[in-house]
Amino acid sequence: MEDIIRTVNLTKQYGNKVIVDRVSISVKKGEIYGFLGLNGAGKTTTIRALLGMSKPSSGEVYLFGQQWTNGNSDLSRRVGYMVEVPYAYPRFTVRENLNLMARLRGLPVPRAVDDIMEQLKLAEYAENKAKDLSLGNAQKLGLAKALIHKPDVLILDEPTNALDPAGIVEIREMLKTLASKHGVTVFISSHILEEMSKLASRIGIIHKGVLLEELTTKDFETIRRKQLMIGTKDARKAQAILSDSGYAVHSTSNNCLALPDDHAVKHPEHIARLLAHYEVPLTMLKVEEENLERYFLKVIGMEEGKTE
């Protein structure tokens, strides 16, 4: 399938400081690519290079197979973006802000504006000034500006940052629909890791400018660590029984027992039977999966709550 976004050894440095170090990414048509990284990891710098707002120190950026340079209006027309906090002309209304964008993009006004306001449920705020919008609605206005021309590629930096839970679900569903039904390619960075795991079809983890790992959500399901969590009335006795039976077991802070053993995870009924045999009543038995946040911290070499 065609690579819509491709970077080849993309490097950006300011003076001696390397911000993005030989990052090679390729994103295919209709894919939602999640770009994960801590603050200062190089996400926004990469996105700026993808948008042609920043010239790579070395390496190349391709969109639709064409090398991206400033002023390539054919490519600009096919790209929608929202970088960091979306800003608009504060004294202009939502409608005025969108009218300006539509006119500059050569779209029919007011049809394009009405359509996008309806799609993003912004119509009721049409006459509100941008400075009076809530953070969530300002974010939606930013998205509306990114989507108004129905782009083939959407590049979004933290698009769900200020949205409430309902807004997050709304945007997630909309992006999924755009990708699956309209073939829109989405490149998205976010610090809401769980949100990313629900949305992205592929995830790239960047740390200190280096792309550490790329995995599909299917890969992630496979490789993320699972463990069997057990709650009992007598944790000490249960631990002794399980240890004697050859299971690696450790107690957790909430007085539960955790068994990372593959056999225990795949056959929790064996554990239940074993403890019942020794008359240790179970209060909880569940398979807990490592979340993306923990996996992410593990990949970048940090444990939760600790620095390197």
Place this chain on the structure above:
Amino acid sequence: MRRLLTACSVEIYKLRRSFVLWGTLLFIMFIITLFLGQPDWPSFFEKIAFLYASVFGLMGFGLITSWTFGREYSDRTLKDLLILPISRGNIAIAKYNAIVFWCFVMMLISFAYAVILGFVFGLPGFSFASVQHYLFLILTIGALHLLISAPLALLACISRGYLVPIGFAFTTLMLALVFGSTAIGTYLPWSVPALHLQESGVASFPLAGISYFLVFLIGLVGFIGTVKWLQNREQR
């Protein structure tokens, strides 16, 4: 060309909806009202022309130029413009066009206001010839000021806001007032509009061809510098 025209109309609209434009016009009209107590029409027009050659031009046009370019940084909307399918050069040209358009509109409105005001208060010595003469003079001075204002756009881009260029415009006003009446004034672009006004009377230090050339040069440097800055500079 169509894209450039669209960008021009958008910039003209943005400036029309800006309080800076109408605030500046109100200020100009207020000051004109204060200078009403002149003995006749020519003296009244002379004062208005001098105000345009100094405060209105350097500060008023300077403020509008600084705002038009600087607001994109203070409102953080510049990146929206830079990613559009319109070249950065065209965006700069569109902004300059909007500034020129509204500054000329401001001059025409304020001149019309002055004429109405003069009639209402019954100033003596009205003639169409003097109206024509002073209107042309004010528009010429305005054109010189628009050239002088061009570097303010570059300063707004470099400083990423409108405060530095406004500060610079104020400094140039001070320089023009201090050095305008000395031999240096001939070579100081910011004092050229005021000296151009005095050319009709007796000037101690007359303007030379180089004076107008310097105004043109500074305008060209400001314009090309702004376009190049937007085109080449890494935009954050």
